[in-house]
Amino acid sequence: MQPAIIRAERVEKYYSQPSENRIQVISPTDLSITAGEIVALLGPSGSGKSTLLRMLTGLSAPSAGEVYWHEKPIATAEVNVSIVFQSFALFPWLTVLENVEAPLKAHGMEASERRKRSLKILDTVGLDGFQAAYPKELSGGMRQRVGFARALVVEPEVLFMDEPFSALDVLTAENLRSELLELWQNKTIPTKSIFIVTHNIEEAVQLADRIIVLGRNPGHVRTDFRVSIPHPRDRKATSFTQLVDYIYKVLTQPDAQPPALPQTSTGKKVRDQRQMHYQMLPHARPGGIAGLLELVLDHNGKDDIYRLADDLAFQIDDLLPIVDAAQLLGFLTVTEGDAAITSTGTEYANSEILRQKELFRTAAVENVLLLRQIVRAIESKSDRSVPEEFFHDMLDEQFSEDETLRQLETAINWGRYAELFDFDASRRRFIQSEKLHQDADASSTAEIDA
Structure with a gap:
């Protein structure tokens, strides 16, 4: 087995609260990136994909655990990585060539060498002839090519990509994926490994040699496996569709153990060790x-x-x-x-x-436990109302502040629709719905008449 370029050992991310509790974003996680592989990281929204990427690149320090660059702590190592973002992130006042030269200039490279290397990479990604254009003159696909060129011009050992194709139309994204894969397979670029964060399952299966699927609350590795389907990969092939269906199953059944891998892939299942009290309301x-x-x-x-x-x-x-x-x-x-x-x-x-x-x-x-608790709490009170803060404090033990507010917002929306309860926004209290109040009055009247 090749030594890892980047290795994360029991890394986790959490945020302390004034109440001395902490919001766990990513639970203790082991992960490695080795030379010669494209690794795809999949997971639902809120599973910590981008947070994990930032820790692996050294942009964000883990709350616990350690990230190593060639077995040296990443905080003290000379890290050689680049990141391609979803939003292009180009300087609008610079030309295409100047945008690509920017990281080399920051490294102190001489102007002649900067220009030579930048022109070469622009030619590699199909932008020869657009050196003097400004970002506003380019299509979305061409802007992202500039983003790729700027990331590759520093000759990174590991290229990180955070949903790089999601802002593009379907055909443009497909073309860029194919071209990136061709550059990688032909060893046209010096990069030794690629790590891509994506929400697109087919994209992951098309590109990756290895796929990691995260779960959430907190973020954790659900499954990590190698893809043994040879390139070029046919989307209509049984092996391809089986793997897509497998990943869908992992994503859509977050509380079940990952199923057996299709025979086209090899890997390990990771036991889900979450202990949840409240299920997350979608x-x-x-x-x-x-x-x-x-x-x-x-x-x-x-x-x-x-x-x-x-x-x-x-x-x-x-x-x-x-x-x-x-x-x-x-x-x-x-x-x-x-x-x-x-x-x-x-x-x-x-x-x-x-x-x-x-x-x-x-x-x-x-x-839904939360809705059931709200209804019972209201019924148990003589004034048929309960402060929102009561449930906020309980949810806050499990979710981040933002997620707690979203959970309450969803609960209020569902409860109002179902006429389980109403919500007094001015007093921030759950109250008995008018319908339930009327039903209770009708029941009492019927008992008296009887």
């Missing part, structure tokens, strides 16, 4: 859940999540929270990347709004 609205169920029902009650996202021109990260919400409520089941509507989900999709609210109300109380 940030999805009831209207989005209803719309998803109707779409699945129109596809004979079952559809591949990837194909559905593609048909809707959605990024998978945009669709997954809605899928997660429908699954949490028992309206969908997800197996190996295929979403199937349940009988309750079918009834919900076919019902009028009042019946939908009844079904949502029942499903929410049965399946």
Whole structure:
């Protein structure tokens, strides 16, 4: 086994709170990057992908553990890495050539050598003839080529890319991916390893020699495996689609142990050691859940999540929270990347709004601990109200401050829709909904009449 260029040993990231608690962003994690491999890092939003990248590059120090560069602590080593960002991050007042020369100038390289090396890399990435152009004169794909050229001109040993193709249209992204892979395979660039953060599963399977999938709350490695499919990889090949489905299954079943790897890949499963009290409420609205169920029902009650996202021109990260919400409520089941509507989900999709609210109300109380606790707390109080701060403090033990606020926002949205409770924003209190109040009054009247 080759020695690692970068090795992370039990690294974690957390933020201390005034209450002496701490928000764990990434749990203790081991990871290595060796020469001759493209490593893809996948994970849902909030799993710490970019945070982990920043620690591996030395831009951010871990809260605990250590990152090593050729077995030397990265904080004291001479690190030779570059990063390509999603947002291009070009200097608009500089020409293409000047943008590419900028890092070399910062290193103190002489002007003649800077120009020679920059022109060579511009030619390599297909930008010969655009040296004098300004970023505003270029298309999105060409701007990202400048970003690649600027990252590669310093001849990094490891090239890091943080969702580099996500801001581009489909065809441009596909062309750039293919060209990057060609440069890598032909050894046209001096880079020894590439580490790419992405949310695009097909992109990872197309490019990577090794794929790492993160879970969240806190961020942790769920599975880490090598891809043995030879290049060029055919998206329609059984081995390719099996691997895509496997990764979808890992992402869409966050509370289950990762399934067995397809025979085309080799690797290790990592035990999920999270101890969760509250399940995370996906940030999805009831209207989005209803719309998803109707779409699945129109596809004979079952559809591949990837194909559905593609048909809707959605990024998978945009669709997954809605899928997660429908699954949490028992309206969908997800197996190996295929979403199937349940009988309750079918009834919900076919019902009028009042019946939908009844079904949502029942499903929410049965399946969502936080909503069940809010309802019971309100019922136990003589004034039928509970301060938001009470639940904020409980959630704050498990989630970051921002995530706690998002969880409460989602809970309020779901609770109001289902008429489980209402929320008084001026007093920041959960209160009994008008409907439940009326139902309680009606029940009392019926008992008196009896």
